[in-house]
Amino acid sequence: MKPILEVTDLSKSFKKFKAVDKLSFTIEQGAVYGFLGQNGAGKSTTMRMLLGLIFPDSGTIAINGYKFNNSRRFLLKNIGAVIERPDLYGYLSGWDNLRMFATLSGMSIPNKRIHEVLEIVGLKGREKDKVKAYSQGMKQRLGIAIAMVHDPDLLILDEPTNGLDPQGIAEIRALVISLSRDHNKTILISSHLLYEIEQIATNMLIIHKGKKLSDGPVSQLFNPDETLIEIELQPEENIKTVVENSQWYGKSVRISPSKLVFKMNPSFTPDLNRWLVNQNVNVLNINSRHSFEAYFLSITNDTATTDRAI
Amino acid sequence: MIRMYCAYIFLLLNGLAFQSSATEAPELFEVLRNKVLSVHDYTAKVKMKINVNYMRIPQLAGVLYYKSPDKMKLERNGGLSILPKKNINLTLRNLIPSGDVLVIDAGADTIEGKTVRILKVVPTDDGAIVLTKIWVDEARMVAMRTETTTRDEGTVIMDLRYDKYVSFALPDNVTIHMDIKEYKLPKGVTMDYNDLPDAKNIKKVKNKKGTIQISYLNYEINKGISDSIFEKE
Amino acid sequence: MIPLLRIELYKIFRRPRTYISFGIVTAITLVIQLAMLSDGKSFIGFALQGVNEQFDIRGNILNGYLITYLILQSLLIHIPLLVALVAGDALAGEANAGTLRLMLTKPISRVQLVFVKFLGSFVYTVLLIVWLAIVALVLSLVLFGTGDMINLKSDAFVLLLQDDILWRYGLAFLFAVLAMTTIAALSIFLSAFTDNAIGPVISTMGIVVILTIMSNLELPLFNLIKPYLFTTHMIGWKGFFDDPVPYAAIMRSAGVLAMYTVGFLGITMLYFNKKDIKS
Structure with missing residues (x-):
């Protein structure tokens, strides 16, 4: 072109x-x-x-x-x-x-x-x-x-x-x-x-x-591998140890007792969910959005939504 | 009363000096005045030029209507009529006192090579005219010049030249010299254009005298004129 | 440039505001004519006081020629406002309306645009003066008839013969066009510096009023700068009603007005060509 x-x-x-x-x-x-x-x-x-x-x-x-x-x-x-x-x-x-x-x-x-x-x-x-x-x-x-x-x-x-x-x-x-x-x-x-x-x-x-x-091209900016999967949990104190010792740790971007955020292709979401259930973690809600959107929001709204975004 | 007294002194002095004159001054004046008064009205084609320092008026051509004693109008085919006010009328008729007068012989003078007699005429009434001096061409029995001192309008001098209508004592050319009052309008009202510095250098002569020159091209005399012609528009 | 001019004229004459000016000229003229019909005699009596003491002036003094002169004299202050109403709007009005940026995204030259705005205002000015000539001169002659014209100056009484007047009005109206074109150029100049439409109109009027006062006040300081003020020269049309006509002074006045016009236009072009369009 x-x-x-x-x-x-x-x-x-x-x-x-x-x-x-x-x-x-x-x-x-x-x-x-x-x-x-x-x-x-x-x-x-x-x-x-x-x-x-x-x-x-x-x-x-x-x-x-x-x-x-x-x-x-x-x-x-x-x-x-x-x-x-x-x-x-x-x-x-x-x-x-x-x-x-x-x-x-x-x-x-x-x-x-x-x-x-x-x-x-x-x-x-x-x-x-x-x-x-x-x-x-x-x-x-x-x-x-x-x-x-x-x-x-x-x-x-x-x-x-x-x-x-x-x-x-x-x-x-x-x-x-x-x-x-x-x-x-x-x-x-x-x-x-x-x-x-x-x-x-x-x-x-x-x-x-x-x-x-x-x-860049939208296809690149919206690379599916960079989708953010947000999982809300019933608070679980030792969740950090559980994730750290698993294959999912590499994809995690945030770990807290009530919320996990992973950056990965959304096609892995069912596997992740199944693994969490097997670990006796109670999942309340799963939400996905693209990291680019989160990134954009973080700029346009400056500090207000940064925390929520990542 | 004082005027009467002055007039007697004039009469006395002049009477002594010019006793030898052929015609007595009062007689001469009466003959002249009667000749002038014999014209009751006339219509004349005229050309008029007004030379007054503050007035810029081109030569005006028109028809002058006159009816004795003092009606006058310039008809200019739709144009404006500009004439001096009544007291300084354009006719000899109005510059010569009409009532009882004292006439004093004031000697002789020469106008255009002609010897003329000078008469001083003092009205004995309280009219607008205080004194009139008349330069008389005895041969033709016409006034060649008058110098009239008026109560309000200063002194008016009139020079008259005769040709075709000399028998009626009507002039072909008249030049009137008159005193001109000052003229001034506030600049804020007129908003003049010429106010540029170099325009200021244009001569601002404080000429207090003005002249009006009239050429009479023809007369129609004593044909009768209706008063309605003179009614103000 | 011709299509651009055609569009400009189309815009000017499709806008209702343009015709307000023609209405105002008509209204002012009619008001003066009516006032003169009812009260003209006493006005003349007052104006001729000084002359009437010694001279008896009779005839149709209050004729159409004199009335037209009086109308022109009193419109001296108003016509610039009407010219500014259109010319001051030329650039600022479009900037304010947002249409300027749309125009300038089209492949047209900014210098040409300024020139076309000027030409458009010029055409409008010419038509306004022609209209003024019709309602003031023609209508006054119909209402008041013809006659010799008296022109009273502060130190002179000028009488013009009736068959010697019409050409003077012809030249006077031409001169008025030049004077008003200078106003148009001033308005466009002011119009380039702002993005709101009313500013240039008011500024134009402010400048004209202040400079006219300076042109007419008899103060040594003002006398020094008077020859350089365009307002001093705007009344040059009056020169045609003097006898003899001061052609040298009129030509110089016309020259000054032309220089101001070219100056205003030149600066506008230079400035506008480099202006960031942020409106």
Whole structure:
């Protein structure tokens, strides 16, 4: 796969606040790249730099091998973006908004394409209504329509589900999946909620306080061998000795009289449970979740959930 | 009373000096005044130029209506009529006292190569005119110049030149010299544009005299004019 | 750039707010015209006090030409507000509404965008002045008729003959367009520095009011800086109603206004081209 976007040592400060700190990452063609971090981690600043809205202090951005600084207008023809809430011209209709931004995209776009895009985002039939009469979800979808009307290869979506109800979130998620699968778009999508994009992302990047914490393919980040199995027990004082003398000790990450946590493939859970029963340990509850999720929660909620997570 | 007394002294002094004059001064004045009074009304095409330091007015062309004793109007085909106030009217009629007067011979002078007699005319009533000096061309029996001192409007000098209408004592060209009061409006009201430093260098002559030049192109005399023409708009 | 300009004009003239200005111009004009219809005679009497002592001025003094002049004079303070209402909104309004960032993710040049915003405001300004010419001049002439125009200056009484006036208004309105274009450039300049829409409108008005006061106050300190204030030159249109017309001064005023306009626009372009869009 060839990289569509390469970011190297990108940094940006606002006065003394370091918003983005030496951030490097690469997005390959066709990927749905989840961009994770808590609010204020630097996601929006990074995305705005990718779009030329904010100028980096240092570092480079290259798209399809071209340096962004040197070819901003040329490269923007191949990018579509929704940054935060898509604020549109409320006194104009959905069609007028879309038509206008289509003209600004620097190529001639036939009305047929506009109808097509309205169809894709599910706004067909509502295009004549004034945008101020739209729901937040409809505005969000119109924003995505504007981002993709000129058929760019790369879509940059900054928190596209923010402020939406569960149904709206589900609609946007389905739309993103379809854009990737049916329309072959490379998508960079940010969120502060892991569960929102873990189902749609092929790759993930987590940043915290402007710095990269980890990135990689979802298959690697969500390696099943690193699932956390949490077992609640009726308190058992000598449980530590029991586990230490068993084959399970190597997989254990936490041992206390009322709770055991193992990091392993969930397929071992029945065996583990059977062994515990055989040892006369009373199991109250078994819970499993992935260590990556726990890790993410530990960052985004800082200290509050760290203890619960591990 | 004092004026009467002064007038007698004038009469006395001048009477002594110019006893040899051909026509007596009062007679001359009466003949002149009667000639002037014989014009009851006229309509005349005129060109008028007002030269007053604070006024910037282009030459005005129009029709001047006059009806004795003091009605006057400049008709400019929808344009504005600008005339001096009544007391300094444009006609000789109003610069010559109309009531009882004392006339004193004040000697001779030369205007445009012509020898003219100077008459000093002092009204004996309490009108607007205090004293009028008249330079009379005896041959044509017209006033070539008047210098009228008024009670309120200062001194008005009128120079008159005659041609076609000399028999009616109506001039073709008149220049009126008058005292001009100061004019000033607050800048905060007018919000003038020209307030740039170099505009300040434009001559600000405190010229207190103004002139009005009138050329009469033709007259229609004593044809009768309705009063309604002079009604204020 | 043409499509960009077309879009800008489309946005300006599809927005209801734009037409408020045309309504306000009409309203102010009508108010002055009505006031003059009912009370104009005493106004004229008051204004001509000094002249009336010695001269008897008769005829249609309160004609359409004079009324138009009075309207223009009193609108001097209001039209900049109406221009700022649109021009001040040009960048800040879009930043505030969030549409600016969407526009700038499209492949358009920021310098071009500033220029197009300026052109859009310029077109609006021209139309506003044309509208003013129609309601002020045409309507006044219909209501009050024609006649010679008296222009009272603080130290002069100027009379213009009725057939010598129309061209002056033509040039005066042209000059007004230039003056208001400077205001538009100022508004856009202020508009680039903030993300809220009302700020540039209020700042523009504040600057115009303060500088106008400085331009009109007779203080030695102010006299020193007056020639450099654009407000001093904004009333250059009045020069066309003097006799003789001070063409040199008017040309210099026009030059100063043009320089301010280019200056405001240039700084805006430089600044906006490097501005981080955080709205």
